[in-house]
Amino acid sequence: MRRKASLILLALAVFCAALSPLLRWYVFPRVAKIPANQYQDMVLEAKDATLLDYATMKAKKVPEVTVVQTLRGNVEASDRIERTAGRDVVVWDSLSYVQGPDGKMVSKLPERYIFDAHTQEPVHATGESVDGDPVRRDGIEFKWPFRTEKRDYEYFDAQTRTSAPIHYEGTRTFRGVAVYYFEQTIPWTKVAFPKVMPVQGITARSVAKTGTTRWYTTVRRFWVEPVTGAPVYGEEIHKEELRGGTLLGGRAKVTAFSGHVKMREDYIEHTVALVKSNRTLVLVMTSYLPWGLLLLGAALLSLSLYLEARGRRPDDPTPTRAARPEPVSA
Numbered sequence: 001m002r003r004k005a006s007l008i009l010l011a012l013a014v015f016c017a018a019l020s021p022l023l024r025w026y027v028f029p030r031v032a033k034i035p036a037n038q039y040q041d042m043v044l045e046a047k048d049a050t051l052l053d054y055a056t057m058k059a060k061k062v063p064e065v066t067v068v069q070t071l072r073g074n075v076e077a078s079d080r081i082e083r084t085a086g087r088d089v090v091v092w093d094s095l096s097y098v099q100g101p102d103g104k105m106v107s108k109l110p111e112r113y114i115f116d117a118h119t120q121e122p123v124h125a126t127g128e129s130v131d132g133d134p135v136r137r138d139g140i141e142f143k144w145p146f147r148t149e150k151r152d153y154e155y156f157d158a159q160t161r162t163s164a165p166i167h168y169e170g171t172r173t174f175r176g177v178a179v180y181y182f183e184q185t186i187p188w189t190k191v192a193f194p195k196v197m198p199v200q201g202i203t204a205r206s207v208a209k210t211g212t213t214r215w216y217t218t219v220r221r222f223w224v225e226p227v228t229g230a231p232v233y234g235e236e237i238h239k240e241e242l243r244g245g246t247l248l249g250g251r252a253k254v255t256a257f258s259g260h261v262k263m264r265e266d267y268i269e270h271t272v273a274l275v276k277s278n279r280t281l282v283l284v285m286t287s288y289l290p291w292g293l294l295l296l297g298a299a300l301l302s303l304s305l306y307l308e309a310r311g312r313r314p315d316d317p318t319p320t321r322a323a324r325p326e327p328v329s330a
Contacts, residue, residue: 014297020297034143036078036088065100074091089123095110106257109158121145130158146228157184177276185219212245
């Protein structure tokens, strides 16, 4: 009976030992993915910013500029692309909407971002765009891969429509969460005017006819939770200028926008709580279950060997040696 139980425990130990790496290296990469129907929004603020007054074409200080960013998963588009791509695809329709202190629109920038649901690598398909213009992304945007590494990544910049390295600058702690800090600097670059301008009757084409050009630079910073690859916080030191042309009345340049854009406090708290929850789910698949199965397999193996050793012992005690008979005298 003990020998039979020992064999069963040995089989369970082998099963647990085999399941551990299988769960980590085979199941997790196929199960962990971004849902196609994900929706999220975020509000960022730039206090004491500089903003262009289009009525006077002069820059002025304003108490606050608000940036509302939304990401909406397009399930219908992702299903259509998956049929030809042969892999799980996520399509995000995003919008960055900037408004001044009076609530009026300053600018808006729509995007369609198409990427692999598991690796976050871009998937090039019809519809990939920024402000209605077709683009071909290289590198990530919005989110880092699961199990983010301590290295530089290519990060897509929507204003310039190009990708540039975003550098890993070390490990930090943000609101009790261990994060990787990344930073990217985009130098002054000539960029296109938005398709929708803040002044009615003025279009990007009419501004371009004046010879005035739009220039942009930013320092982009992200604090990324490495297990999930999700940023828990982000900010930008963002600057825009209009240069040259008759629109500026002979001036060489004028500031269109300048401000330190940061996440609003309530959205920081919500994002940190969400990332902590998702981090636990990922760790269950990548650490807790694999290591737990290995320890369980080792315990079962030890118990199996113990029962096998006991099964080899004789059940009956060793008989005692018979007493030597005393000599009998004649």
